[in-house]
Amino acid sequence: GKVFTYDPGFTSTAACESTITFIDGGKGELLHRGYPIDQLAEKSHYLEVCYLLLYGELPSAAQLEDFESRVTNHTMLHEQMMNFFRGFRRDAHPMAVMTGVVGAMSAFYHDSTDIHDPWQREVASIRLIAKMPTIAAMAYKYTIGQPFVYPRNDIDYASNFLRMCFAVPAEDYQVNPILARAMDRIFTLHADHEQNASTSTVRLASSSGANPFACIAAGIACLWGPAHGGANQACLEMLQEIGTVDRIPEFIARAKDKDDPFRLMGFGHRVYKNFDPRAKVMKQSADEVLDLLGIENNPTLQVAKELEAAALADPYFTEKKLFPNVDFYSGIILEAMGFPTSMFTPIFALSRTVGWISQWKEMIGDPTMKIGRPRQLYTGETLRDYVDIEDR
Numbered sequence: 197g198k199v200f201t202y203d204p205g206f207t208s209t210a211a212c213e214s215t216i217t218f219i220d221g222g223k224g225e226l227l228h229r230g231y232p233i234d235q236l237a238e239k240s241h242y243l244e245v246c247y248l249l250l251y252g253e254l255p256s257a258a259q260l261e262d263f264e265s266r267v268t269n270h271t272m273l274h275e276q277m278m279n280f281f282r283g284f285r286r287d288a289h290p291m292a293v294m295t296g297v298v299g300a301m302s303a304f305y306h307d308s309t310d311i312h313d314p315w316q317r318e319v320a321s322i323r324l325i326a327k328m329p330t331i332a333a334m335a336y337k338y339t340i341g342q343p344f345v346y347p348r349n350d351i352d353y354a355s356n357f358l359r360m361c362f363a364v365p366a367e368d369y370q371v372n373p374i375l376a377r378a379m380d381r382i383f384t385l386h387a388d389h390e391q392n393a394s395t396s397t398v399r400l401a402s403s404s405g406a407n408p409f410a411c412i413a414a415g416i417a418c419l420w421g422p423a424h425g426g427a428n429q430a431c432l433e434m435l436q437e438i439g440t441v442d443r444i445p446e447f448i449a450r451a452k453d454k455d456d457p458f459r460l461m462g463f464g465h466r467v468y469k470n471f472d473p474r475a476k477v478m479k480q481s482a483d484e485v486l487d488l489l490g491i492e493n494n495p496t497l498q499v500a501k502e503l504e505a506a507a508l509a510d511p512y513f514t515e516k517k518l519f520p521n522v523d524f525y526s527g528i529i530l531e532a533m534g535f536p537t538s539m540f541t542p543i544f545a546l547s548r549t550v551g552w553i554s555q556w557k558e559m560i561g562d563p564t565m566k567i568g569r570p571r572q573l574y575t576g577e578t579l580r581d582y583v584d585i586e587d588r
């Protein structure tokens with residue numbers, strides 16, 4: 197038969213061809229359809245990047261307007277879906293709620309689940325991008341016991357999300373445009389990242405031809421883990437636990453200790469071994485947001501900056517090529533905006549949805565696509581005879 201290689205963690209196995217995202221981990225380069233992430237974060241905005249990821253080119257003004265209006269027209273959730281939220285314990289983690297509710301979409305949208313029909317694939321894609329902020333915001337509102345805030349179609353994607361999270365009945369809520377811009381940038385910086393664990397999960401789940409909404413729910417489940425999307429929550433909680441700069445050496449020492457499972461959250465990356473280009477933009481954004489909000493001397497930001505400097509001056513981290521990743525600074529911005537840490541990973545999930553869908557569409561549309569089926573090295577018992585229970 198075929199010879200196969202053993203590659204735990206797939207550190208050297210390509211599972212697909214793709215034209216969507218390019219990463220050069222050595223150079224710290226991230227390109228979407230050829231465009232560098234820092235230019236996109238600076239000059240573009242999330243829905244335009246969604247278009248780019250989904251269709252391969254930057255849209256014309258008319259194409260963008262049409263795309264934005266299609267997304268906007270799908271932001272509502274079916275009223276019956278509210279029952280799903282209400283089935284959860286009120287203190288459920290919003291990621292648990294999102295996994296469940298997005299999975300439940302597979303039971304609602306029968307007209308967009310035939311993966312062989314390009315039109316249905318398109319509708320499923322638009323529905324997911326449009327509804328994910330609504331679902332994330334409602335998961336949040338439910339867990340804090342506030343009434344759901346319905347989407348508004350006359351404001352932009354990021355503002356709409358902020359409003360659904362923070363508006364309360366009988367009170368005026370004006371979206372701060374500076375925060376909306378920072379929110380949009382966080383979405384943009386997380387939009388896609390080639391074959392990471394959650395994207396590979398979506399591809400593997402979809403390779404059997406499974407329902408697209410269920411496959412995205414699988415991606416959300418994978419993203420939740422602290423080694424992946426859960427790192428942003430874990431990172432901010434770690435910075436808060438450190439609390440003051442004088443405690444940094446203690447935590448650095450723990451991270452270096454082989455007998456201590458503690459890791460510096462927000463540090464290290466499987467692919468980036470020099471720097472994470474998203475972290476650069478995120479750090480700048482954190483400075484801007486705190487500045488514009490008039491939050492000076494934010495203790496968490498101070499700990500973050502000192503911790504980064506201390507780690508970068510330590511040979512343990514430089515030799516192992518451990519640098520701050522995208523999640524190191526995103527939490528500081530989100531916290532300043534008023535989000536609890538439990539919402540950090542849901543925000544990552546809603547941002548990454550377009551990446552999952554773009555990769556799904558690419559895979560489903562590829563005629564050479566095969567079901568994903570990794571092999572194994574069997575290390576268990578060899579053939580032996582069954583032993584009756586009284587003889588064991």
Ligand code: CMC
Nearest residue numbers: 422423424425427451459460461462463464465466516521
């Ligand atoms: N703190 C301390 N030591 C670390 C860290 C860290 N954050 N990350 C890796 N190491 C050490 C690790 O102990 C190992 O040491 P040794 O070779 O002596 O055994 C070496 O560095 C290589 O680590 P690895 O786990 O084999 O590397 P990996 O490529 O499998 O893991 C990673 C990558 C991101 C999972 C890991 O660096 C990590 O756990 N970081 C903290 C969690 C985190 O911030 N994750 C977010 C990643 S970016 C956003 C996303 O993808 O969702």
